Amino acid sequence: xxxxxxxxxxxxxxxxxxxxxxxxxxxxxxxxxxxxxxxxxxxxxxxxxxxxxxxxxxxxxxxxxxxxxxxxxxxxxxxxxxxxxxxxxxxxxxxxxxxxxxxxxxxxxxxxxxxxxxxxxxxxxxxxxxxxxxxxxxxxxxxxxxxxxxxxxxxxxxxxxxxxxxxxxxxxxxxxxxxxxxxxxxxxxxxxxxxxxxxxxxxxxxxxxxxxxxxxxxxxxxxxxxxxxxxxxxxxxxxxxxxxxxxxxxxxxxxxxxxxxxxxxxxxxxxxxxxxxxxxxxxxxxxxxxxxxxxxxxxxxxxx
Amino acid sequence: xxxxxxxxxxxxxxxxxxxxxxxxxxxxxxxxxxxxxxxxxxxxxxxxxxxxxxxxxxxxxxxxxxxxxxxxxxxxxxxxxxxxxxxxxxxxxxxxxxxxxxxxxxxxxxxxxxxxxxxxxxxxxxxxxxxxxxxxxxxxxxxxxxxxxxxxxxxxxxxxxxxxxxxxxxxxxxxxxxxxxxxxxxxxxxxxxxxxxxxxxxxxxxxxxxxxxxxxxxxxxxxxxxxxxxxxxxxxxxxxxxxxxxxxxxxxxxxxxxxxxxxxxxxxxxxxxxxxxxxxxxxxxxxxxxxxxxxxxxxxxxxxxxxxxxxxxxxxxxxxxxxxxxxxxxxxxxxxxxxxxxxxxxxxxxxxxxxxxxxxxxxxxxxxxxxxxxxxxxxxxxxxxxxxxxxxxxxxxxxxxxxxxxxxxxxxxxxxxxxxxxxxxxxxxxxxxxxxx
Numbered sequence: 001x002x003x004x005x006x007x008x009x010x011x012x013x014x015x016x017x018x019x020x021x022x023x024x025x026x027x028x029x030x031x032x033x034x035x036x037x038x039x040x041x042x043x044x045x046x047x048x049x050x051x052x053x054x055x056x057x058x059x060x061x062x063x064x065x066x067x068x069x070x071x072x073x074x075x076x077x078x079x080x081x082x083x084x085x086x087x088x089x090x091x092x093x094x095x096x097x098x099x100x101x102x103x104x105x106x107x108x109x110x111x112x113x114x115x116x117x118x119x120x121x122x123x124x125x126x127x128x129x130x131x132x133x134x135x136x137x138x139x140x141x142x143x144x145x146x147x148x149x150x151x152x153x154x155x156x157x158x159x160x161x162x163x164x165x166x167x168x169x170x171x172x173x174x175x176x177x178x179x180x181x182x183x184x185x186x187x188x189x190x191x192x193x194x195x196x197x198x199x200x201x202x203x204x205x206x207x208x209x210x211x212x213x214x215x216x217x218x219x220x221x222x223x224x225x226x227x228x229x230x231x232x233x234x235x236x237x238x239x240x241x242x243x244x245x246x247x248x249x250x251x252x253x254x255x256x257x258x259x260x261x262x263x264x265x266x267x268x269x270x271x272x273x274x275x276x277x278x279x280x281x282x283x284x285x286x287x288x289x290x291x292x293x294x295x296x297x298x299x300x301x302x303x304x
Numbered sequence: 305x306x307x308x309x310x311x312x313x314x315x316x317x318x319x320x321x322x323x324x325x326x327x328x329x330x331x332x333x334x335x336x337x338x339x340x341x342x343x344x345x346x347x348x349x350x351x352x353x354x355x356x357x358x359x360x361x362x363x364x365x366x367x368x369x370x371x372x373x374x375x376x377x378x379x380x381x382x383x384x385x386x387x388x389x390x391x392x393x394x395x396x397x398x399x400x401x402x403x404x405x406x407x408x409x410x411x412x413x414x415x416x417x418x419x420x421x422x423x424x425x426x427x428x429x430x431x432x433x434x435x436x437x438x439x440x441x442x443x444x445x446x447x448x449x450x451x452x453x454x455x456x457x458x459x460x461x462x463x464x465x466x467x468x469x470x471x472x473x474x475x476x477x478x479x480x481x482x483x484x485x486x487x488x489x490x491x492x493x494x495x496x497x498x499x500x501x502x503x504x505x506x507x508x509x510x511x512x513x514x515x516x517x518x519x520x521x522x523x524x525x526x527x528x529x530x531x532x533x534x535x536x537x538x539x540x541x542x543x544x545x546x547x548x549x550x551x552x553x554x555x556x557x558x559x560x561x562x563x564x565x566x567x568x569x570x571x572x573x574x575x576x577x578x579x580x581x582x583x584x585x586x587x588x589x590x591x592x593x594x595x596x597x598x599x600x601x602x603x604x605x606x607x608x609x610x611x612x613x614x615x616x617x618x619x620x621x622x623x624x625x626x627x628x629x630x631x632x633x634x635x636x637x638x639x640x641x642x643x644x645x646x647x648x649x650x651x652x653x654x655x656x657x658x659x660x661x662x663x664x665x666x667x668x669x670x671x672x673x674x675x676x677x678x679x680x681x682x683x684x685x686x687x688x689x690x691x692x693x694x695x696x697x698x699x700x701x702x703x704x705x706x707x708x709x710x711x712x713x714x715x716x717x718x719x720x721x722x723x724x725x726x727x728x729x730x731x732x733x734x735x736x737x738x739x740x741x
Contacts, residue, residue: 006698041669049666051418059428060653063435070439142641165647299702
């Protein structure tokens with residue numbers, strides 16, 4: 001004997017089919033409207049943990065990108081200041097060449113000395129350049145001006161390093177130790193830029209033949225040595241900027257790669273999902289239609 | 305000896321009565337075609353004791369047996385008790401899996417992953433705030449941002465922990481409500497015990513109390529969703545009902561033994577609720593894992609933030625930011641521009657705390673997935689067994705309609721037999737012995 005089929009069974013089965021069709025349809029519709037294939041961890045537990053991991057990596061990369069951009073801006077500020085100093089040194093060098101030729105009289109030299117004093121202050125001012133409220137040439141004592149305006153010529157900063165993290169375990173030192181260029185002033189007699197400039201000013205004011213001779217020989221050499229030191233500092237800063245820029249574009253590339261992996265795991269394939277959606281819609285309609293016509297049939301209709 | 309004169313009338317009458325009874329049973333089936341737990345009934349007809357028409361002499365014993373019609377022996381319900389037992393076993397398992405899946409889904413929803421507002425993104429935002437601070441170690445807003453991100457993070461920990469605790473509490477409350485003095489278990493057991501008493505009386509009187517049996521079976525089905533139910537039918541018609549892993553039978557005759565201790569091995573909804581809330585159960589293991597994430601995070605940050613601990617508390621519920629913006633340490637040196645501490649903390653991204661959190665999310669997801677899969681499988685099984693039961697016990701209207709016609713025709717034919725007998729008797733009474741009148 002075949003299995004008995006009762007209307008209650010048909011009703012229950014039909015209802016079950018319709019419900020499950022509708023549930024599938026709703027799930028696909030959620031996927032389509034959210035654009036995500038993992039709506040909750042239970043749908044793909046490993047995928048969900050991957051999403052968390054990849055998202056964190058992506059956030060980390062955007063931090064590194066910010067750090068690199070910050071570093072580049074910092075270095076640009078520092079480079080700007082250093083090229084100002086370089087201009088000053090070029091000016092001083094020209095003045096030295098002119099004054100050592102001996103066509104200037106004492107009062108000319110006095111006024112040049114005043115100009116050199118002003119240029120000295122300008123150098124200190126450039127050394128006190130700030131980026132976002134931080135002195136860029138003070139080492140880690142970023143809240144202290146490295147060379148306060150006025151008589152004090154001792155370097156107020158330290159030779160600490162300031163780093164920007166541009167990758168896991170990778171960081172770049174963006175601090176430029178300006179004291180290797182400027183030194184600690186005449187008091188220290190260290191032959192560095194401030195000492196040199198003050199000595200030049202003294203020689204200009206002194207006006208003795210020895211002084212004038214010194215302007216063209218020792219002083220000029222000191223200025224040229226400072227220019228050399230400065231160009232080294234500039235080269236270092238430039239290479240740091242390069243490094244940061246390379247890191248920045250590398251990070252951008254990585255962001256693309258990881259975003260793609262994330263999309264692979266997390267994002268719905270819209271084309272596929274749309275096709276699935278129309279299939280499921282057809283299945284749902286079929287279930288409805290079949291249900292409606294099967295349930296209506298009964299022997300009762302045919303009995304008179 | 306010959307056939308009793310009025311025997312034919314009696315036979316036709318028995319046919320009328322039997323067909324009427326069968327029609328009534330059919331009517332009852334149709335009326336109950338949508339009644340939950342109803343088993344279709346059939347009138348069991350049997351022939352009446354025949355009379356013997358002796359061939360020659362009653363003494364020889366030879367002769368023909370003449371049937372004397374039909375009578376309704378009993379009205380039985382069509383039911384397969386083995387399918388009932390199977391149904392209840394699977395129904396308990398289904399109910400257990402459904403409860404697990406419901407509760408764990410709630411826990412999963414509380415975590416709200418993957419999203420841009422879950423704990424993972426809060427942790428990520430916390431590291432980003434430290435990274436920003438490393439770029440501007442002297443910036444007060446950056447320090448405030450670190451503290452704010454820390455507070456947002458700890459708040460999320462508190463919420464998650466509280467939600468897990470609430471789910472656990474609610475599961476406990478649900479268990480207490482179901483097993484309490486006015487709960488479902490007590491009510492169902494009382495009704496079963498009462499029906500046991502009535503069924504016993506009816507069976508003693510030789511009746512088949514089909515409706516009461518159906519009602520008792522329906523109650524047992526309901527009870528099976530709460531815990532595993534084993535039914536043993538006693539000779540007196542009462543059911544002895546074992547419930548879950550309770551020591552004594554829940555119902556024995558007309559006695560109800562409730563409340564009793566159950567464990568998570570009880571199965572069904574009650575077993576699942578006990579299992580989820582038990583120490584070492586899913587909810588407490590999630591809570592413990594969340595606490596572990598919180599304490600790992602706090603200790604890894606505090607190990608670097610050496611000036612004063614950044615966090616206080618070591619569980620998800622108690623974790624707090626213990627510093628003000630001014631106390632946020634950016635460097636291990638006094639230098640204001642130092643950022644090694646901020647950088648080191650920002651570099652904790654992707655570390656042990658996040659990994660154990662991702663593992664927790666995976667664990668919850670896998671738990672829900674397993675419970676849902678099991679639920680779907682068992683649902684299929686229960687539906688299949690339910691269909692088998694329906695196939696045996698369900699009312700088929702087509703079948704009832706066919707029976708209706710058959711019984712109706714039988715009734716009409718019996719009435720026609722009665723008419724024929726009547727006309728036979730009329731011939732005998734009215735027209736016999738009137739020759740020549």
